[in-house]
Amino acid sequence: QSNDIGPTFIRWGRSSCPNTSHLLYHGLVAADHRNHKGSGSNPLCLPNDPVYARSSVHQRYSLTWGGKLFGAQYAMQRRSEPYSNSFSGGDVPCAVCEAKGKKTAFMLPA
Numbered sequence: 001q002s003n004d005i006g007p008t009f010i011r012w013g014r015s016s017c018p019n020t021s022h023l024l025y026h027g028l029v030a031a032d033h034r035n036h037k038g039s040g041s042n043p044l045c046l047p048n049d050p051v052y053a054r055s056s057v058h059q060r061y062s063l064t065w066g067g068k069l070f071g072a073q074y075a076m077q078r079r080s081e082p083y084s085n086s087f088s089g090g091d092v093p094c095a096v097c098e099a100k101g102k103k104t105a106f107m108l109p110a
Contacts, residue, residue, distance in 0.1 A: 024098055
């Protein structure tokens with residue numbers, strides 16, 4: 001771990017960081033469903049091993065209240081250069097990276 005802490009950024013569609021940065025974690029992209037209301041509008045990069053809260057309120061209302069998150073997947077209608085259909089339907093990876101530079105704060109969603 002270096003004392004040269006820098007700003008964080010998300011690399012969508014990748015599970016690694018550029019050589020000029022350091023990997024904090026990699027995971028999968030999640031977002032709201034286009035037909036559901038009540039969720040946030042921005043996609044999230046969720047870790048592969050989240051820690052879920054356990055409470056009576058959570059168990060009681062988790063199916064009916066609040067926004068729900070869904071895993072994002074690639075969708076290709078037809079083959080489009082330079083891409084192939086090989087990843088259509090696959091989960092979208094993401095990586096949270098830390099660049100070298102100025103000091104910053106980071107919150108891990110878990």
